[in-house]
Amino acid sequence: MPFLGKDWRSPGLSWTKTEHGWKRIVFYGHELEDNNREIDLKEVCSDNKENLCVGDVCELATTKRKKDLYNNNTKSQFVFTDKWIYVQKGSTKERHGYCTLGEALNRLDFSSAIQDLRRFNYVAKLFQLIARSQLTSLSGAAQKNYFNILEKIVRKVLDDYYNPRLVKDLLQDLSSTLHNLAIHVGRCVLVGNVNIWLCRLETIHKWEQQLNNLQIPKQICNGISFNDLPLHMQNKILCKLSDAYDIINLGQATPTLYSLSESSIPWKKLCHFHFSDKQFCRNLVLSKSDNVDWKLMYFTLKKHYPTKEQYGDTLHFCKHCSILFWKDRHLALLFKDCGHPCTAINPDSCLMPISPQHFIDLFQF
Numbered sequence: 001m002p003f004l005g006k007d008w009r010s011p012g013l014s015w016t017k018t019e020h021g022w023k024r025i026v027f028y029g030h031e032l033e034d035n036n037r038e039i040d041l042k043e044v045c046s047d048n049k050e051n052l053c054v055g056d057v058c059e060l061a062t063t064k065r066k067k068d069l070y071n072n073n074t075k076s077q078f079v080f081t082d083k084w085i086y087v088q089k090g091s092t093k094e095r096h097g098y099c100t101l102g103e104a105l106n107r108l109d110f111s112s113a114i115q116d117l118r119r120f121n122y123v124a125k126l127f128q129l130i131a132r133s134q135l136t137s138l139s140g141a142a143q144k145n146y147f148n149i150l151e152k153i154v155r156k157v158l159d160d161y162y163n164p165r166l167v168k169d170l171l172q173d174l175s176s177t178l179h180n181l182a183i184h185v186g187r188c189v190l191v192g193n194v195n196i197w198l199c200r201l202e203t204i205h206k207w208e209q210q211l212n213n214l215q216i217p218k219q220i221c222n223g224i225s226f227n228d229l230p231l232h233m234q235n236k237i238l239c240k241l242s243d244a245y246d247i248i249n250l251g252q253a254t255p256t257l258y259s260l261s262e263s264s265i266p267w268k269k270l271c272h273f274h275f276s277d278k279q280f281c282r283n284l285v286l287s288k289s290d291n292v293d294w295k296l297m298y299f300t301l302k303k304h305y306p307t308k309e310q311y312g313d314t315l316h317f318c319k320h321c322s323i324l325f326w327k328d329r330h331l332a333l334l335f336k337d338c339g340h341p342c343t344a345i346n347p348d349s350c351l352m353p354i355s356p357q358h359f360i361d362l363f364q365f
Contacts, residue, residue, distance in 0.1 A: 083109070083325055083326060084323050084325030084340040085099060085103070085108060085324050085325070086099065086322060086323055087099050087104075087317070087324050087363075100137075100139070101130075101134060101137060101138065101360065101363040102137070102138040102139040102143075103139075103142070104324065104359075104362075105138065105142045105145060105146060106141060106142050106145050108324070108325075108326070109326065110149050111148075111149055114149065114153055115156070116313065117162065117312065119311075119312065119313045120153075120156070120162065120163065121163060121166060121312070122311040122312075122313065122314050122315075122356065123149075123153070124153060124163070124166050125166070125311075125356045126359055127146070127150060127170055128166075128169060128170040128356075130146065131177055132173050132177060133360075135174075136181065139191065140191040143191060143192075150170075153167060153170075154167060154210070154211070157214075158210060158211070158214065161214070161216045164214055167211060168208065171204055171207055171208050172208070174204055175205065175208065178197060178200065178201045178204065181197070182194060182197045182201060227254060227256070231260070234256075234257065235260050235263075238260055239265060241266070242273060242274075242308075242310050244267075244270060244298060244299070244302075247266055264292075264293075264295070267295040268294040270294075271294055271298050271301065273308060274298075274301070274305075274307045274308045275301045279301055279304075280297075282304075283304060309355055309356075311355075313327075314353045314354055315353075315354045315359060316351045317351070317353075317362070318342055318350050318351055319350045319351075320342060320350040321340065321341075321342050321343065321344070321350070323340045323342070324354065324362070327351070
């Protein structure tokens with residue numbers, strides 16, 4: 001009998017009834033399903049010896065060749081786009097195996113996440129951490145999917161001019177890692193031909209050059225601009241920035257903004273946002289007039305302590321179900337949807353936001 005129940009631990013399998021009994025339906029994504037309808041069985045098996053197979057063996061060989069043909073003719077990777085995944089760290093009576101970082105990267109919908117400005121910085125930071133230390137732990141399919149999504153990230157920056165500095169740091173770390181692996185370490189730690197990795201390294205250098213040559217056009221505004229606001233409002237907006245380089249870059253726009261960015265008020269708020277009072281006492285920086293130089297204080301503390309990460313939206317982890325998922329705020333407000341099939345009485349109390357580093361730590365076994 002087919003499995004028809006919707007267990008919270010697994011979405012189950014899809015079956016269809018035929019003349020010879022029940023058979024399991026194997027999907028490779030909606031695009032592959034549509035593409036398979038246009039492929040003739042004789043065309044797939046005409047130039048190989050797999051047409052001598054009969055029964056299930058011929059069916060499996062045909063399915064595999066259709067999948068290879070799809071992957072070779074398209075840039076998109078053979079992946080799922082699930083809203084949630086079950087993070088399993090060991091075998092139980094109900095489930096065997098465990099979930100890896102590569103599987104999570106393939107199944108969670110990161111391609112759609114980068115189109116959301118609230119999630120863009122989160123995904124870019126996660127990809128930067130993977131580039132630094134986890135690239136060799138990914139499977140071949142996960143690595144291919146990684147570079148496909150990375151290309152979409154670079155394309156979004158080139159089209160929308162959104163946060164190019166973050167993506168530049170990501171490409172620089174990835175270039176350094178690939179150069180070390182492909183040139184110094186060798187092909188023993190890389191999945192696939194080393195020439196493919198050298199080609200990817202060359203593509204990364206091309207992306208870096210495109211971002212370095214990126215010129216943001218001047219915005220033509222007929223209404224009220226930022227310079228038309230009163231000074232106290234400009235200073236209040238400046239104090240809301242959580243990145244030091246944003247304050248410095250904004251100060252280069254006009255002489256008025258430069259004087260506001262060099263004042264102690266935004267730098268003091270920035271220090272209190274990222275660091276604790278205990279850290280202040282250990283690394284106190286005074287100026288010649290025995291006053292605290294808050295700008296120098298910030299960069300001194302940054303050398304010794306990590307800054308606080310801030311994202312508009314993150315992945316969430318349910319401690320009750322061990323499920324990792326993207327939380328849709330609109331569905332949560334309108335329909336009280338927690339984003340995954342949770343069996344807890346109060347699902348919101350079990351949710352925990354996951355930082356990029358915590359995401360990687362979930363799959364350390």
